[in-house]
Amino acid sequence: xxxxxxxxxxxxxxxxxxxxxxxxxxxxxxxxxxxxxxxxxxxxxxxxxxxxxxxxxxxxxxxxxxxxxxxxxxxxxxxxxxxxxxxxxxxxxxxxxxxx
Amino acid sequence: xxxxxxxxxxxxxxxxxxxxxxxxxxxxxxxxxxxxxxxxxxxxxxxxxxxxxxxxxxxxxxxxxxxxxxxxxxxxxxxxxxxxxxxxxxxxxxxxxxxxxxxxxxxxxxxxxxxxxxxxxxxxxxxxxxxxxxxxxxxxxxxxxxxxxxxxxxxxxxxxxxxxxxxxxxxxxxxxxxxxxxxxxxxxxxxxxxxxxxxxxxxxxxxxxxxxxxxxxxxxxxxxxxxxxxxxxxxxxxxxxxxxxxxxxxxxxxxxxxxxxxxxxxxxxxxxxxxxxxxxxxxxxxxxxxxxxxxxxxxxxxxxxxxxxxxxxxxxxxxxxxxxxxxxxxxxxxxxxxxxxxxxxxxxxxxxxxxxxxxxxxxxxxxxxxxxxxxxxxxxxxxxxxxxxxxxxxxxxxxxxxxxxxxxxxxxxxxxxxxxxxxxxxxxxxxxxxxxxxxxxxxxxxxxxxxxxxxxxxxxx
Numbered sequence: 001x002x003x004x005x006x007x008x009x010x011x012x013x014x015x016x017x018x019x020x021x022x023x024x025x026x027x028x029x030x031x032x033x034x035x036x037x038x039x040x041x042x043x044x045x046x047x048x049x050x051x052x053x054x055x056x057x058x059x060x061x062x063x064x065x066x067x068x069x070x071x072x073x074x075x076x077x078x079x080x081x082x083x084x085x086x087x088x089x090x091x092x093x094x095x096x097x098x099x100x
Numbered sequence: 101x102x103x104x105x106x107x108x109x110x111x112x113x114x115x116x117x118x119x120x121x122x123x124x125x126x127x128x129x130x131x132x133x134x135x136x137x138x139x140x141x142x143x144x145x146x147x148x149x150x151x152x153x154x155x156x157x158x159x160x161x162x163x164x165x166x167x168x169x170x171x172x173x174x175x176x177x178x179x180x181x182x183x184x185x186x187x188x189x190x191x192x193x194x195x196x197x198x199x200x201x202x203x204x205x206x207x208x209x210x211x212x213x214x215x216x217x218x219x220x221x222x223x224x225x226x227x228x229x230x231x232x233x234x235x236x237x238x239x240x241x242x243x244x245x246x247x248x249x250x251x252x253x254x255x256x257x258x259x260x261x262x263x264x265x266x267x268x269x270x271x272x273x274x275x276x277x278x279x280x281x282x283x284x285x286x287x288x289x290x291x292x293x294x295x296x297x298x299x300x301x302x303x304x305x306x307x308x309x310x311x312x313x314x315x316x317x318x319x320x321x322x323x324x325x326x327x328x329x330x331x332x333x334x335x336x337x338x339x340x341x342x343x344x345x346x347x348x349x350x351x352x353x354x355x356x357x358x359x360x361x362x363x364x365x366x367x368x369x370x371x372x373x374x375x376x377x378x379x380x381x382x383x384x385x386x387x388x389x390x391x392x393x394x395x396x397x398x399x400x401x402x403x404x405x406x407x408x409x410x411x412x413x414x415x416x417x418x419x420x421x422x423x424x425x426x427x428x429x430x431x432x433x434x435x436x437x438x439x440x441x442x443x444x445x446x447x448x449x450x451x452x453x454x455x456x457x458x459x460x461x462x463x464x465x466x467x468x469x470x471x472x473x474x475x476x477x478x479x480x481x482x483x484x485x486x487x488x489x490x491x492x493x494x495x496x497x498x499x500x501x502x503x504x505x506x507x508x509x510x511x512x513x514x515x516x517x518x519x520x521x522x523x524x525x526x527x528x529x530x531x532x533x534x535x536x537x538x539x540x541x542x543x544x545x546x547x548x549x550x551x552x553x554x555x556x557x558x559x560x561x
Contacts (some may be wrong), residue, residue, distance in 0.1 A: 004117060008328050008331065008336050009336060011260070011336045012327075012328075012337075012339075015390055016340040016343070016344050019340055020348065021124060021147040022120060022364040024162055025124075025127045026127050027127060027128055027129070028352075028438070028450070029129060029447065031349060031352075031445075031447030032445060032446060032447035034446075035313075035345070035447075037135070037136065037139060039121065039188065039191045039316070039422065041139055041338050041342060042141070042145070042195050042320055042338055042341075043195060044115070044143060045195070045198050045335060045338075046147060046150075046169075047332070047335075048202050048326065048330050049165075049237045050147070051150065052202055052209075053161050053162050054157060054161070054207075055157060056155075057209060058209070060205070062158075064202070064204055064205040065165075065201075065202070066162070066164065066165040067197075067201055068199075068202050068321065069162060069165035069166060069198075069199070070163075071195070071198040072194070072198035073165070074171075074172035074191075074194055075191045075194050075195050075198075076169070077169065077177060078173035078177035078225075079191060080139060080140050080143070080177070081448055082179070082184070082187065086184075086451055087133050089451070089457075090129035090454045090460045091457065091459055092460065092461050093461055093462060094459070096481070097126070
């Protein structure tokens with residue numbers, strides 16, 4: 001078993017707990033934006049896809065990498081965009097309605 | 101070794117910190133925009149740093165793919181709020197696709213020198229990624245109503261599905277013993293894709309909030325597994341955060357339906373109850389016109405609106421806002437009771453009502469709403485059904501027995517806007533409709549609410 005695996009396991013378990021503690025505080029009001037935002041954050045796989053698309057390798061891996069770049073980056077762009085659109089809509093009563 | 105070599109790692113660590121802050125700030129609407137900004141900065145830093153990676157030898161395809169991704173992502177970020185559930189399912193599909201393709205590419209790059217441990221990681225990653233890809237596509241198809249929303253079931257279905265998953269696992273074990281068989285690898289991918297299809301096809305529309313959350317969590321864990329394969333910690337962290345989020349939402353959705361994961365995935369709801377619905381048709385209900393409804397509403401002090409998926413289908417949220425305005429102007433207190441599984445994804449109703457400019461402090465959760473109902477003069481149910489069925493509390497024989505519901509029957513008067521007497525997605529007759537205090541308002545949600553609003557604004561002064 002490679003040592004890198006153990007280090008990654010530490011990171012995974014700790015990140016999982018941090019995620020659990022942070023996310024359970026998210027108001028149910030915002031569960032839809034939460035899912036959109038985590039999708040956008042998860043699209044960070046684009047960094048791995050970029051390396052695979054651009055490194056010295058076979059045509060096959062470059063092609064698969066490029067498709068992965070497009071798929072992940074569309075999530076990143078679209079995810080942040082729609083999350084921002086959604087959270088901007090939440091207003092308290094008594095505030096002036098603004099046309100955006 | 102120079103410190104500059106570690107610069108990308110420092111940037112990735114900063115990105116991870118920003119991601120955690122991003123989720124932290126999403127906890128309340130007041131700080132949510134800051135949260136989105138933190139996430140954007142983190143992601144942008146990570147992407148730009150990666151573009152300077154010395155391993156990169158060509159940029160043409162990267163640039164084209166980034167441009168293509170933006171060209172797909174921008175329109176998907178601009179869809180109307182009613183289309184958010186299917187957009188979310190599509191983005192799960194894209195996320196799973198990206199992760200699965202990277203795993204497949206790694207397999208081919210590393211051949212023939214893959215040890216058993218690496219092969220286990222890659223196989224697991226590719227199986228989960230592939231099944232999440234097709235599963236999410238099917239979910240998006242159902243939500244977009246390209247595919248039928250009702251559960252599609254046949255005899256022995258679960259055995260077939262589980263055998264297919266078993267086959268994928270056997271192929272993975274064969275690869276672990278001998279990774280060089282690319283044909284076995286490809287077959288494993290195809291079978292995993294097929295399993296994702298089998299997994300989601302039988303699931304009905306009302307279970308979509310749970311399924312979409314589960315797929316969310318699969319996609320997150322796929323990204324984390326990919327982080328293990330590539331030894332990239334930023335992926336491990338982002339995947340763990342996404343996976344945890346999907347998992348928490350799945351648990352919330354399951355609790356709100358009083359069902360287990362296995363029951364949602366393998367229990368195909370809504371098959372047994374058709375006979376019960378048929379025998380109930382003869383019972384009589386009280387109906388009312390928009391004029392009658394408006395007259396009762398005018399006399400009320402406290403009105404609770406219970407929105408459901410039917411409101412989204414009828415695109416009635418803007419009319420509901422006008423309704424809210426008309427009553428509020430008369431000094432009537434109006435609130436909205438939101439059941440966790442109302443709609444097609446977690447938080448769906450809140451987003452639709454916020455879009456229509458209903459203030460979010462008027463949207464209240466199930467537990468709070470249930471303490472309020474005894475003081476409520478009129479509960480107006482718009483396009484919600486099973487989440488208001490008192491049988492969930494009283495009828496031990498009902499398939500939804502034990503499911504937490506909005507106790508609308510405790511309000512003084514109940515009004516239900518509905519197209520007809522057809523049962524909800526669970527296929528269960530709703531006892532609420534036959535109570536003496538219940539008035540059925542038959543018609544399209546948007547049209548009927550519009551008519552009530554006209555009565556309230558035109559007839560009143």
